[in-house]
Amino acid sequence: MKAITVEPKKPGTARYEDIPEPDKQDGSVLVEAVAVGVCGTDVEIVEGKYGWAPPGKTRLVLGHESLGRVIDPGPAAGLKKGDLVVGIVRRPDPVPCPNCAVGEWDMCRNGQYTERGIKQIDGYMSERWRIEPEYAMKVDPTLGMLGVLLEPTTVVVKAWEMVLAVGQRSFWEPKNVLVTGAGPIGLLAAGIGVQRGMEVHVLDRVTSGPKVDLVKMVGATYHSTNVANLDFEPDIIIECTGVGQVIAESIQKVGSGGIVCLTGVGKGGAAVGAAIADVAASAVLRNNVIVGSVNANKRHWYKATEALARANRSVLERMITRCEKPENFKHALERQPDDIKVVIQFSKV
Ligand SMILES: [Zn+2]
Numbered sequence: 001m002k003a004i005t006v007e008p009k010k011p012g013t014a015r016y017e018d019i020p021e022p023d024k025q026d027g028s029v030l031v032e033a034v035a036v037g038v039c040g041t042d043v044e045i046v047e048g049k050y051g052w053a054p055p056g057k058t059r060l061v062l063g064h065e066s067l068g069r070v071i072d073p074g075p076a077a078g079l080k081k082g083d084l085v086v087g088i089v090r091r092p093d094p095v096p097c098p099n100c101a102v103g104e105w106d107m108c109r110n111g112q113y114t115e116r117g118i119k120q121i122d123g124y125m126s127e128r129w130r131i132e133p134e135y136a137m138k139v140d141p142t143l144g145m146l147g148v149l150l151e152p153t154t155v156v157v158k159a160w161e162m163v164l165a166v167g168q169r170s171f172w173e174p175k176n177v178l179v180t181g182a183g184p185i186g187l188l189a190a191g192i193g194v195q196r197g198m199e200v201h202v203l204d205r206v207t208s209g210p211k212v213d214l215v216k217m218v219g220a221t222y223h224s225t226n227v228a229n230l231d232f233e234p235d236i237i238i239e240c241t242g243v244g245q246v247i248a249e250s251i252q253k254v255g256s257g258g259i260v261c262l263t264g265v266g267k268g269g270a271a272v273g274a275a276i277a278d279v280a281a282s283a284v285l286r287n288n289v290i291v292g293s294v295n296a297n298k299r300h301w302y303k304a305t306e307a308l309a310r311a312n313r314s315v316l317e318r319m320i321t322r323c324e325k326p327e328n329f330k331h332a333l334e335r336q337p338d339d340i341k342v343v344i345q346f347s348k349v
Contacts, residue, residue, distance in 0.1 A: 035345045036064075149319065158300040199221075
């Protein structure tokens, strides 16, 4: 069968090639790939900056935002031929650490977790893949291709859970939320904010195009200014850009008793003149919390299937801005100005 593979940490090694059929040891459920979303992590792996091949191998099958159709459910109860499923990405570490031991692999303490398509387990960019039944999430069949948005939704569901968990420390009636970045994560975070009945604001750099339209369709207010220039203090900020200046301004802008949830992974960036003790003093004097959030465990995956099924379908449809064939994967990984979510389509839904 065909697959998109890469030799991790070696740029220029990605190719669409023949590999053996999936090993039965990978799981009792056999799935035909429908589509796989691409994100910044895939770009980093192909550029040789990230990623680990499975033990004893040199190449890794790419892809972690999956959608597939069950060909053979094996002995798994609850799955049948034709079901649309998405594969959970992370697996607990083998030690395991206390968090992995209780099923919170998203909170892994020792970093020895593995991830399909990223860290030591083959991903989902192959014509067929196998999975353990407990890691296959069934999606609402009426979502069709939109099921490929489940993995990014899990990240957002966890981030919201973190915010609400922190909020329980005191009496708290959050009314408005600012989401920085109108990419897939930002738009999904905004959608969940609207589902929760909040006044949602989304900030990005562009002044026109699909991102602006989608923010309005979600039921949120769009801003193309700096966080510092906003004329209100958000109760919650969900930061989805990873850009240093946006993060620094968010920490200074959030209202008293507010929560800043960081989901973007960036690097470097110019210092913006805010000395760390001044930032800390502002957080102390206003009881603010800055919380980081990554990945998702099975509870978040389950909640995400519900959130995605409830989401505005026309918004989800317009979030998928390009479908590329597997042989054109390099083109899929090249960022274009109006891209929101690009998917590689392996078969018809
Ligand atoms: Zn662990």
